[in-house]
Amino acid sequence: MIRVATWNIHRARGHVGLPRPDRILAVLAELRADVIALQEAQHYFRRATPMLPEAGLAEIGLVPLRVDPAQQGFRSNLVLARREARLLAPPRGLKLGGWEPRGAILVDLDLGQGPFRLLAAHLSLGAARRRAQAAALLAAMDPALPTLLLGDFNEWRPQGSALAVLAPVFGRPALVPSFPAIRxxxxxxxxxxxxxxxxxxxxxxxxPAARRASDHLPLLARLVPPWRFGPAGATSTA
Incomplete structure (x- = not known):
């Protein structure tokens, strides 16, 4: 079973107060996920300074998939994977625009059960911008690869902006309330x-640890091994 997660860590600040990366590491250890997409996981003005200590990540078996060797994250996004994951191509950063520059990380991975494309994104607050960003994410898909798309979409309406653009390809999402963490x-x-x-x-x-660590709670899911699918999305019998 492949476990995947997404979490907006709110710059490791919890609801208020100073950054506490140790709290984030504790929750990442709880998740026990094979691949994790984090948002708000990079300092705005000190981008070369890692927000999360890499020694602490290594202790729980996770490594950052860097777009730029000089930065742990990309436009506040960070993808972590277990050390056994196989990169099929170097991670790429996608610039998604917006008043507060948004982005996504694209990476092709194999976690031991077949290749897939991961798109980890943080979308804007404005509905029109989110629609354009969702279209850009669709354009970044590879028809030859199953696609995992995850992140903070800033969208809660099933037919609203980004989710409406994504629905013809990804269907109706599971709507799991994750914000604010305290309720x-x-x-x-x-x-x-x-x-x-x-x-x-x-x-x-x-x-309790997750509620203290950020203003969002993490989401977890299971990823069905991609090799079970044929080219048109039908289950393979091979």
């Missing part, structure tokens, strides 16, 4: 898969 009401964070059936059992990771 989750809005499903701003999403884990989507293509073809249908790639992602299952999307659930909230709601623990």
């Amino acid at each position: 989750p009401m809005l499903p701003l964070d999403h884990i989507l898969g293509h073809p249908a059936g790639l992602v299952e059992a999307v659930a909230l990771h709601d623990t």
Whole structure:
């Protein structure tokens, strides 16, 4: 079973106060995920300074997939994978624009059960911009690869802006309230898969440690091994 997660870590600040990367590491250890997309995981003005200590990540078996060797993250996004993951191509950064510059990380991975494309994104607050960003993410897909799309979409309406653009390809998402962490009401964070059936059992990771660590709670899901799918998304019998 492949476990995937997404989490907006709010610059490791919890709800208020000074950054506490140790709290983030504790929750990452709880998640026990094979690949994790983090948002708000990079300093704005000190981008060369890692937000999360890499020695601490290594202790829980995770490594950052760097777009730029000089930066741990890319436009506040960070993808972590277990050290056994196989990179099929170097990670790429996608600039998604916006008043507060948004972006995504694209990486082709094999976690031991077949290749897939991961797109980890943080979308804008404005609906029109989110629609354009969702279209850019669709354009970044590879028809030859199953696609895992996850992150903070800042969208809770099933037919609203970004989700409406993504729906013809990814279908209707599981709407799991993840914000605010102290009383989750809005499903701003999403884990989507293509073809249908790639992602299952999307659930909230709601623990006392997670509620203290950020203003969002993490989402977890299972990734069905990609080799089960044929080119048109049908289940393979091979």
